[in-house]
């Protein structure tokens with residue numbers, strides 16, 4: 594039967610109090626329960642958070658449930674953040690771009706938390722997001738970061754739009770657009786993952802996963818580290834890593850830093866909002882599965898012209914940003 598959305602509360606991984614959209618579920622055995630299921634958004638099937646229960650087998654996973662509308666236990670924290678952050682990202686794409694969910698047709702937004710044991714990653718699998726808890730050494734719960742959620746959900750949007758193939762330059766663009774929207778939506782800074790790093794990573798100087806502002810300041814991290822030696826992320830085409838396909842799909846998480854840095858430079862000139870408008874148009878109108886870096890420059894220039902006009906300051910900022918990283 595129809596589940597009604599109501600307000601709940603929770604505490605996130607970093608101790609933030611969060612208001613949540615949750616649902617009452619009446620079960621014959623256990624009585625009234627509360628689920629992280631949000632039906633509050635018109636024309637959206639819902640926002641759902643599931644519990645993976647610390648294994649990798651999704652068959653026994655269930656909607657994340659509680660006995661009251663208050664989700665405040667330690668175990669709740671990762672679920673609270675996944676639920677809250679995915680609603681924020683949904684609202685950004687709706688309000689800024691008129692996009693109704695990942696497919697623009699109101700598809701459900703689903704997250705699984707507590708995936709595996711000490712799992713140090715988060716990913717979009719083509720249909721939903723999955724978050725590990727981290728091992729507490731390198732990462733804490735990966736849903737704690739709005740930029741990580743925005744990154745994963747942008748992969749979902751990309752798979753319904755440009756559908757950039759996940760290898761070599763198109764793959765690096767796929768990664769870059771995910772990072773750029775991560776940084777735009779998590780307005781704080783131009784870093785990715787600063788809210789999920791744990792002590793051992795911070796002790797090594799990696800207090801964030803990647804940096805759009807200064808890619809060279811971050812050492813390539815796990816799981817790709819070994820292949821890059823002691824290398825840092827590249828900020829210019831002169832530093833492009835020519836990696837075999839079996840290493841990070843040709844270096845998609847590493848070479849992405851080159852277009853990332855261009856986006857940062859453009860963002861310094863025109864601000865996050867216009868950057869988002871231009872990049873969204875490029876992604877949804879011009880880019881195609883085999884687009885390379887130079888195609889992205891063209892697409893982004895054309896989008897700036899479409900929105901702000903030929904000869905605009907915005908167009909000039911795009912040219913300058915891509916010139917600076919050696920993408921022509």
Ligand code: ASN
Nearest residue numbers: 714715716717744745748
């Ligand atoms: N967090 C990574 C990403 O979103 C996971 C992966 O390597 N597929 O790209």
Ligand code: ZN
Nearest residue numbers: 744748768771
């Ligand atoms: Zn990614």
